[in-house]
Amino acid sequence: MIVASPFNGKTPRIHHTAFIANDVVIIGDVEIGPYVNIWFGAKLRGDWGKIIIGENTSIQENCVIHSTVRGLCKIGKNVTLGHLSMVHGPTEIGNSTLIGINATVLQGAKIGHGVIIAAGAVVSGQADNKCLYAGVPAVKKKEYPDRKMGEWGSNLYVDNGQKFKKAGLGQEIPKEFLIND
Numbered sequence: 001m002i003v004a005s006p007f008n009g010k011t012p013r014i015h016h017t018a019f020i021a022n023d024v025v026i027i028g029d030v031e032i033g034p035y036v037n038i039w040f041g042a043k044l045r046g047d048w049g050k051i052i053i054g055e056n057t058s059i060q061e062n063c064v065i066h067s068t069v070r071g072l073c074k075i076g077k078n079v080t081l082g083h084l085s086m087v088h089g090p091t092e093i094g095n096s097t098l099i100g101i102n103a104t105v106l107q108g109a110k111i112g113h114g115v116i117i118a119a120g121a122v123v124s125g126q127a128d129n130k131c132l133y134a135g136v137p138a139v140k141k142k143e144y145p146d147r148k149m150g151e152w153g154s155n156l157y158v159d160n161g162q163k164f165k166k167a168g169l170g171q172e173i174p175k176e177f178l179i180n181d
Contacts, residue, residue: 019161037161
């Protein structure tokens with residue numbers, strides 16, 4: 001289901017290359033960039049605040065993304081949100097970051113680029129670039145100063161999403177919500 005917000009009438013804007021699985025729910029002020037892939041059961045509710053998803057980002061099964069009234073939830077490029085993860089804005093997640101399975105990113109969190117948030121972790125503050133965070137609450141466990149910021153992981157999901165799209169397993173995006181460039 002891809003619909004306008006009944007709260008404020010704002011509509012999703014979805015790049016025509018995105019893969020949106022058949023049962024994904026996208027409501028309201030949600031902007032989805034090129035080659036984003038959003039997998040089965042995910043919910044993106046931009047009814048109160050804005051959600052921006054950067055290019056090549058993978059939102060995996062049963063993720064939930066929402067924000068407070070007039071809040072911004074900004075997710076960068078080449079990000080992977082693992083299965084069952086929760087992101088509640090306002091928040092910002094930097095490029096090439098991995099949010100682990102069942103991890104939670106809370107209001108006010110600011111996660112840098114190249115960060116790894118371990119499975120089950122809960123982040124409520126700042127996460128420095130190229131570091132691993134784990135625990136509840138999440139704390140820095142390791143720094144990766146030489147971590148390559150490659151896109152191989154997100155590109156695997158981009159390729160897979162395009163295969164699912166070609167196989168007819170994605171939603172038809174309403175024309176009024178499409179971004180064509």
